[in-house]
Amino acid sequence: MQTLELPKVAASSALTDTTIHRRKTRPVPVGDILIGGGHPVVVQSMINEDTLDIDGSVAAIRRLHEIGCEIVRVTVPSLAHAKALAEIKAKLIHTYQPVPLVADVHHNGMKIALEVAKHVDKVRINPGLYVFEKPKTDRQEYTASEFADIGDRIRETLEPLVISLRDQNKAMRIGVNHGSLAERMLFTYGDTPEGMVESALEFIRICESLNYYNLVISLKASRVPVMLTAYRLMVKRMDELGMDYPLHLGVTEAGDGEYGRIKSTAGIGTLLAAGIGDTIRVSLTEAPEKEIPVCYSILQALGLRKTMVEYVACPSCGRTLFNLENVLDKVREATKHLTGLDIAVMGCIVNGPGEMADADYGYVGKQAGFIALYRGREEIKRVPQDKGVEELIALIKADGRWVEPER
Numbered sequence: 001m002q003t004l005e006l007p008k009v010a011a012s013s014a015l016t017d018t019t020i021h022r023r024k025t026r027p028v029p030v031g032d033i034l035i036g037g038g039h040p041v042v043v044q045s046m047i048n049e050d051t052l053d054i055d056g057s058v059a060a061i062r063r064l065h066e067i068g069c070e071i072v073r074v075t076v077p078s079l080a081h082a083k084a085l086a087e088i089k090a091k092l093i094h095t096y097q098p099v100p101l102v103a104d105v106h107h108n109g110m111k112i113a114l115e116v117a118k119h120v121d122k123v124r125i126n127p128g129l130y131v132f133e134k135p136k137t138d139r140q141e142y143t144a145s146e147f148a149d150i151g152d153r154i155r156e157t158l159e160p161l162v163i164s165l166r167d168q169n170k171a172m173r174i175g176v177n178h179g180s181l182a183e184r185m186l187f188t189y190g191d192t193p194e195g196m197v198e199s200a201l202e203f204i205r206i207c208e209s210l211n212y213y214n215l216v217i218s219l220k221a222s223r224v225p226v227m228l229t230a231y232r233l234m235v236k237r238m239d240e241l242g243m244d245y246p247l248h249l250g251v252t253e254a255g256d257g258e259y260g261r262i263k264s265t266a267g268i269g270t271l272l273a274a275g276i277g278d279t280i281r282v283s284l285t286e287a288p289e290k291e292i293p294v295c296y297s298i299l300q301a302l303g304l305r306k307t308m309v310e311y312v313a314c315p316s317c318g319r320t321l322f323n324l325e326n327v328l329d330k331v332r333e334a335t336k337h338l339t340g341l342d343i344a345v346m347g348c349i350v351n352g353p354g355e356m357a358d359a360d361y362g363y364v365g366k367q368a369g370f371i372a373l374y375r376g377r378e379e380i381k382r383v384p385q386d387k388g389v390e391e392l393i394a395l396i397k398a399d400g401r402w403v404e405p406e407r
Contacts, residue, residue, distance in 0.1 A: 031100030036246030042279035046073040082116035122171035178221035193230035218248035246278035312344040
């Protein structure tokens, strides 16, 4: 019998490297936070309060910041709202602490943007709405001169804001939305990621012509495939043009509940896993505070931030020697305040030690009525099942890795 000898394949380092290699970008300051430049991916959200409500806005910003939101965005639809930002910023400093703030400026926003630029750390503009283009239902084409004329109007309107931000060393986000592309971009490129990218590039070129580079770019869409294509194309075009601006990731109008979280994770997580993205916002139709845990969960799952306990748990099967769901809840409740630990809860000995090999501590059902506690790969002791959580805490304390939860 002839023996078939299979060819030996050398393991490729590209296939075995589990590290996410992030795209190199320039650092952009937003208050005391740096976006890009190899700094940790920054978490953002946006308050729902009317910016004219000074006390309500301050309280909302503080709530977000206290749970880990590093940059907070507020809407600025009028000049009065822009001026209110001065009071909001002052009150934050007086009653709490400085918080990096972003102002969201939309329609015909030159005067608004110039005012609010005095009071915030970053201004977000939407290229599709910054200069209003009245649609013509009977339009057959956009001539080169028409295209250029509108470009000149955009430059004229944008230039004072760029100079103001440049001279203050503040940041701008060029935030393109798929659902609000300008009329001539829609007419020229269609409702496509190409139109989104060209819209961003037009504004980037104006900024660069004025020696302003504190830019962050976003290309959001409510449909994940469109969002993914737009960001990937933006990276390709920036690489071709020698641009290294950081990217703000998000799936806009993702909705609420489980599906909103899944959509956001599918879009944001896919790009982050490819090394694309420097700051993120999960947009949910819920209280803004609900967005922050999703952001950190995405970053933790990808190994980009370590802000909470990582729980490894098997899905349970007929071999499981205890109620895995209940026990996991008890372990989580007792240890969730700890930062940076990996804790495994495994229902049986078959997969337990192998699957939890990278965990700091393991809680394994090895025999009926008893729990085996592990430190890394080493079994430390076996304890009665009803003492399992208590003994796990004692082990963590003995290693000097326990902190008391805040009351």
